[in-house]
Amino acid sequence: MSSPNERTLVLVKPDGVSRGLVGEVLHRIETKGYRLVAMDLRVPGRDLLAEHYAEHHGKPFYAGLVDFMSSGPVVAIVAEGQRVVEGFRSLAGPTDPTVAPPGTIRGDLGRDWGHGITENVVHGSDSRESASREIKIWFPEL
Ligand code: DAT
Ligand code: MG
Numbered sequence: 001m002s003s004p005n006e007r008t009l010v011l012v013k014p015d016g017v018s019r020g021l022v023g024e025v026l027h028r029i030e031t032k033g034y035r036l037v038a039m040d041l042r043v044p045g046r047d048l049l050a051e052h053y054a055e056h057h058g059k060p061f062y063a064g065l066v067d068f069m070s071s072g073p074v075v076a077i078v079a080e081g082q083r084v085v086e087g088f089r090s091l092a093g094p095t096d097p098t099v100a101p102p103g104t105i106r107g108d109l110g111r112d113w114g115h116g117i118t119e120n121v122v123h124g125s126d127s128r129e130s131a132s133r134e135i136k137i138w139f140p141e142l
Contacts, residue, residue: 085130
């Protein structure tokens with residue numbers, strides 16, 4: 001079920017922050033009509049990332065993913081609005097930025113930089129259950 005105060009966790013990943021794309025990502029969230037509830041710039045520790053990416057433990061890309069995500073500051077954002085989980089996933093586009101359609105954040109702003117890891121600018125929770133779990137990890141005070 002959707003609800004007017006549905007929330008999602010968005011991360012502007014280290015590639016997005018270092019390339020100066022925080023404003024662009026916020027602009028897309030705001031112009032879509034979602035409300036910003038919380039925002040924080042920080043370098044995530046490996047323990048926090050292990051919790052955040054628990055579903056990917058043991059996969060071949062896991063170590064590279066955690067190295068990348070802990071390589072610099074990220075901006076963690078909680079956004080709110082009816083069907084925001086699905087809506088932000090649609091704004092973000094598919095995982096691989098090389099083939100993500102133009103018009104999406106990953107399609108417009110991301111590419112393969114040849115670093116052997118998927119740098120795709122943003123994270124967005126994939127379900128209401130994931131959103132609630134991830135928001136507790138990043139913003140336990142909410
Ligand atoms: P998404 O971020 O689109 O929800 P995911 O949850 O499956 O994708 O994976 C989390 C991140 O891990 C993703 O943004 C980039 C990286 N990743 C996923 N699958 C990968 C793969 N096959 N090879 C390399 N990196 C991958
Ligand atoms: Mg995911």
